[in-house]
Amino acid sequence: MSSFRAARRMFCAAAETAATPAAGSRWQRLKQSKAGVWFRSLASDYKEACREMVVGAWERPIKASVYGTLVGGALACFYSKPDKSSFEAALLERSNKLGLLSPWIRNATSDGHVQSLIKLRNEGRLHHISLGLISLAYRADFDPDVALYEAQCSNLSVPWRELPQRMLDVGFFGYWWILDSKMKDYDVNEDEFKHLPEHMQHTSPPGIQEVERIEKLHKESWLPPTVEEEETERKEMDRKEETISEKSQTKEQTPA
Template sequence: MSVMLRTLKKTPVAVTNLKGKVKFPEKFKGTILEKWANYWKNLFIDYKQMLQDLRTDIQDDPRKAFLWTTGLATTVILAKNNPTEIDFKDSLKRVTNNVILVSEECRNPKSIEHLRAVEQYYNEGLIHYRSFGIASVMYTSECNESCDLYKAHCSYLKPTYFSFPSRVVDFGFMGRWWNVYVKTVNYDINI
């Protein structure tokens, strides 16, 4: 934190020194190049002022700055570890391969039922992926995207937003698809 504050303290001095060294040639005055240079100069001044304000805000309330930094860092970490549809397929294949190695008498029927349902959704083209930045959802729809039945186009027959939780197949968060993990953690224990 102190390194960041020292860097922010040095920035305005460096900008002031640079401002005195840069001069615009007389032959370009009044042209579009001068307007373009003024735009970038004013943008640079705005960012300089923003850094000065940031420095004073950090010095005035370091606890608030720490909380904001922690929140932003947490959001970035969650976004980087957000699982994709490829991760979902990969975890399904990995679990399916492990289940195949266990004899049928030892397999958990709930795990097998879940894996077969997800496989059927993929075969019918009913499963979809949606990312929310820090978390992802795999959900099913009523009809395939290529379906051209009346049911697929009628607004009165489309599912409501309240029925969405019942159509969720899996929830991805922190690099893991949790429903697949929970339902298949004991795939080799017949209950």
């Protein structure tokens, strides 16, 4: 019985010893194959590139900061780039703002620009294109769903050289810049001031001292009048009455 157990142990040990080199040789064959050599060279290249990048950033921190800022800014512009739905939402919001105003006080430039965009949108001619970091809104000749030969033929589509003439807005960093610039002072109708002299058509904002003086006068107007103020006002009224009476007596004493 003991001899049987010893023989079994020897057989198991021999089997384990035989299996270990086989596994090791298989792993070695995998490492020495073409795929293994390619993966090892690729990992070595990435490791060397990362090491050079870290060493270069440590030796030239200003250059690394500039490159990092440019890459981060490009990524921020790419992910914050507005799309067609955001342009339509901004357009409808501006249209609602103008709709709340009377036609007599709307800015003609803002109203005309928004109304033209709304018309193109209703006709299906307002299109959008993405150019990586920016987005462009442009006008087309036809709605893409129209069953016309001119609208469906790819050879008659809008050529790239005409895109600058058809461009309506530029989307960059989450804003549509032309639409925002056209909506500046949208509640000021400049046609109302055309009859005024030239020096009155353009007014400059008040300075800090003027604003402080106006605010001080506004706050003082809400305060109750004091006894001294009433006395001063009474004296001024008496003085005015005396002046008026003296003038009237002088006129009476003057011979005709």
